[in-house]
Amino acid sequence: MTHAAIIKSVPGMNNSTFSSDDDRWQAVLRRDATADGAFFFSVATTGVYCRPSCGARQPRRENVAFHHTPADAEAAGFRPCKRCKPNETPAWTARENLVARACRFIEAAETTPVLADIAAQAGLSPYHFHRIFKEITGITPKAYAASHRTKNVKGRLKHSSTVTEAIYDAGYNANSRFYETATGVLGMTPKEYRAGAKGQHIHYGIQKCSLGFLLVAATGRGICAIQLGDNEDTLLDELRAEFPAAQLLPANETLDSWLVSVLSLVEDGKPTRQTLPLDIRGTAFQQQVWQALQDIPAGETATYAEVATAIGKPKAVRAVANACANNRLAVAIPCHRVVRSDGSLSGYRWGVGRKRKLLAREVSAREASE
Numbered sequence: 001m002t003h004a005a006i007i008k009s010v011p012g013m014n015n016s017t018f019s020s021d022d023d024r025w026q027a028v029l030r031r032d033a034t035a036d037g038a039f040f041f042s043v044a045t046t047g048v049y050c051r052p053s054c055g056a057r058q059p060r061r062e063n064v065a066f067h068h069t070p071a072d073a074e075a076a077g078f079r080p081c082k083r084c085k086p087n088e089t090p091a092w093t094a095r096e097n098l099v100a101r102a103c104r105f106i107e108a109a110e111t112t113p114v115l116a117d118i119a120a121q122a123g124l125s126p127y128h129f130h131r132i133f134k135e136i137t138g139i140t141p142k143a144y145a146a147s148h149r150t151k152n153v154k155g156r157l158k159h160s161s162t163v164t165e166a167i168y169d170a171g172y173n174a175n176s177r178f179y180e181t182a183t184g185v186l187g188m189t190p191k192e193y194r195a196g197a198k199g200q201h202i203h204y205g206i207q208k209c210s211l212g213f214l215l216v217a218a219t220g221r222g223i224c225a226i227q228l229g230d231n232e233d234t235l236l237d238e239l240r241a242e243f244p245a246a247q248l249l250p251a252n253e254t255l256d257s258w259l260v261s262v263l264s265l266v267e268d269g270k271p272t273r274q275t276l277p278l279d280i281r282g283t284a285f286q287q288q289v290w291q292a293l294q295d296i297p298a299g300e301t302a303t304y305a306e307v308a309t310a311i312g313k314p315k316a317v318r319a320v321a322n323a324c325a326n327n328r329l330a331v332a333i334p335c336h337r338v339v340r341s342d343g344s345l346s347g348y349r350w351g352v353g354r355k356r357k358l359l360a361r362e363v364s365a366r367e368a369s370e
């Protein structure tokens with residue numbers, strides 16, 4: 001999964017501001033939560049107004065009007081829906097969506113937009129918008145725009161690393177959220193992350209495999225841990241240590257299907273048909289390295305130096321090795337495909353024996369398909 005692919009799949013990306021009534025109506029029809037905060041809709045027959053994602057029965061098009069803000073809807077004589085509570089402070093997701101849309105707006109602009117314009121497309125006052133943007137990203141809209149401008153000409157992939165760098169430069173490391181911006185489903189705040197995933201629900205499953213035991217765990221956003229180990233208890237203890245404040249729950253159906261996919265990555269050595277959503281947490285640098293690892297094809301290897309060069313930091317070989325060692329998503333982020341310059345396997349968080357087997361399986365899976 002490349003960043004380019006994620007960015008491309010942002011719902012509403014082509015109409016990033018839901019700028020026509022047609023776009024808005026389509027968003028209402030699909031109860032698009034990524035549109036929350038972008039606009040509100042009112043229903044003439046009931047006299048209420050809603051967020052786009054409202055779960056209530058859908059109105060007929062001819063009875064619907066669109067509004068930029070709750071205040072606009074109320075000025076037009078509508079009252080807030082009791083179900084989706086459109087007048088209350090937007091939930092984190094709505095604010096994150098709003099910020100994500102603002103970022104796309106800034107990126108798409110030919111010349112750097114001024115704060116008032118960015119805030120206006122978000123339907124907020126400059127002051128309010130500035131506060132939310134800073135709260136979510138840790139940097140100001142101006143800093144984001146400036147950082148984007150300098151890299152403007154580089155391709156789509158670079159484009160998302162710009163987001164990273166902007167946030168990284170601001171000294172803001174727990175920015176995994178910004179990769180999720182891309183998926184339209186943003187997750188926990190850096191504050192929550194530092195608090196050990198307080199209040200988060202994490203489903204996990206453990207399965208015996210040919211390399212011992214395999215643990216897969218996921219938040220609402222995607223897979224947050226894939227670990228290999230010799231026994232179930234140790235794997236579970238490690239998960240608890242990593243997310244001390246989260247509520248750990250047994251596997252649900254979604255998790256089970258991911259567990260099966262990861263298991264087949266381990267056992268068959270070839271990519272699964274299912275795209276696994278990854279809830280990746282790490283510093284901007286680690287995320288860059290982990291992204292580069294996902295670009296190494298199955299059955300091939302790269303050296304730490306090659307990965308360092310691939311991310312544009314040829315001297316950061318040791319730091320690349322550290323990032324590999326800190327990978328928490330075994331197999332899905334294939335740090336097992338990285339070797340020393342002399343071709344030797346070097347270390348593996350989950351044991352060199354496992355690394356050797358994983359590589360051997362990938363090589364034979366590739367040869368079998370050729």
Ligand SMILES: [Zn+2]
Binds near residue numbers: 082083084085
């Ligand atoms: Zn509603």
